[in-house]
Amino acid sequence: MVSPGEMHDGSPIGGAREWHMLYLEPRLLVRELADELSGSDVMFQPVVHDPSLAGEVMKLLGALEPATAACDDAEELLLACLARVVQRHRMSGPPLPRTSPAIARAVEWIEAEPDAATSLSALAASCDMSRFQLIRGFMRDMGTTPHAYRIQLRVRLARRYLAQGQSIAEAALLSGFADQSHLTRAFVRQLGITPARYQAAIV
Numbered sequence: 001m002v003s004p005g006e007m008h009d010g011s012p013i014g015g016a017r018e019w020h021m022l023y024l025e026p027r028l029l030v031r032e033l034a035d036e037l038s039g040s041d042v043m044f045q046p047v048v049h050d051p052s053l054a055g056e057v058m059k060l061l062g063a064l065e066p067a068t069a070a071c072d073d074a075e076e077l078l079l080a081c082l083a084r085v086v087q088r089h090r091m092s093g094p095p096l097p098r099t100s101p102a103i104a105r106a107v108e109w110i111e112a113e114p115d116a117a118t119s120l121s122a123l124a125a126s127c128d129m130s131r132f133q134l135i136r137g138f139m140r141d142m143g144t145t146p147h148a149y150r151i152q153l154r155v156r157l158a159r160r161y162l163a164q165g166q167s168i169a170e171a172a173l174l175s176g177f178a179d180q181s182h183l184t185r186a187f188v189r190q191l192g193i194t195p196a197r198y199q200a201a202i203v
Contacts, residue, residue, distance in 0.1 A: 029082070048088075056080055056084060057081055060081055063077050076135065076147045077145075079120075079131055079132050079135040080135055080139060082135075082136075083132065083135045084139070087140065102127040102134075103137040103141045105127045106126075106134060106146060107142065109123060110149060110153065114156075115176030117176070120134070120135075120146065155175075155186050155187055155191070159198070161174050161175060162195055162198060162202075163199075163202055168184070168195045168196060168199070171195065180195075
């Protein structure tokens, strides 16, 4: 995978160019995709123009930066990138399944305890799926990843606590965020307003 950058038409460009490369161990890919590909030979388009995939790759590279590295986030983002490649850019291979009762179980599991710190591996195991199957099916059925869906639910939960008069720090911990700053970042991304301003407007 290569991060997106300026398209180069062969003409001279002033200044140095920078590339970010991510090399994936083939045997690990085979392990993650084993259930999906059923032992069949699969070909993928070698080069694609996919802005949404490019955005996901940029998020993945950001999650791998030493200052912001978070194992669970990076793992889920990597599997999400692979899921997009499998869904959109296969040239051959077995058909992808369209029914996903297991995804309904995953959604029910997350909604039952949005504040729980359930790992991706544990969630997949609870639904009798591989991590990749879970990511691909969740993105197909829900339009987002399990982690992102859980964060959406946590923000809703935090809103409820804020409306009840809890402090921002208390609302953060009760809804499953690591601390107040994590809640604030997620709150602003989803609602465009800080928890403090939201609470001041409704209390």
